[in-house]
Amino acid sequence: MTLKSVVRRGALATVAAASAVALAACGAGQISQTANQVAAVDGAQNVQEAVPGGVAIRDAHIIVDPESGDAALKFSVTNQERSNYAVYTLESVEVEGAGEAQLTPVTSTKSYDAASNGEQEIPRDCQMVVDYAGAVEQYSAQADANPGCITYFSSTLDSETLAGDKSNAIGENRNVTFTFQGPEGTEEIELFVTISSYIPEAGSVDRGDNGLAEGAKPAEASDAEAGADDAARGDATTPAAEQAIGQINQQ
Structure with a gap:
């Protein structure tokens, strides 16, 4: 065997070992994410260890309005237990640097009202949806006709302590701790959640006949644009219009 072959095989072995380490690290990350679910409760309908159970938290991140500086926590919680009697109650949500998130009930579906005995209680196959007030008002508007078991809450955070000494905290990350009272x-x-800027959902902004959002003012036109408009209307007496006509003649 030549030295070149030995080196080549050694390089391949090194790459294979590095790939194995990378895959192991990736797998560890997935396990860590899965570990963010509360363990399932043993019971007559929950005897299979492979069946996912507990509560799952999805789409958790902090939203900041760049104009007002107001902050809110967005997330949803689903009770995935197999047992009909496994109920979880969200006791509190603590955000690093901002303290406890203030949750305010907005509305709930008929199925949730029938299954729940408390405001922040999450029965089996039910969901808690939390967002900033404007968003919750929009997608909870059809709660009466929604057959799902869902309760809606709005949230607020202390944006001043969240940002600290900086002008804002957009783009940073914070630890968020959810405390549940469950069967065990x-x-x-x-x-570990991201702080992102508020972006209106598509179609959520009401616009007038002029295409502008309600309350928005049109941008002021420059002198050249204003003069061109005057000239187009036949009003060539304004200085801006005379300048615009002069520019057209030069062309």
């Missing part, structure tokens, strides 16, 4: 007592789930 008090359980906590900690997530």
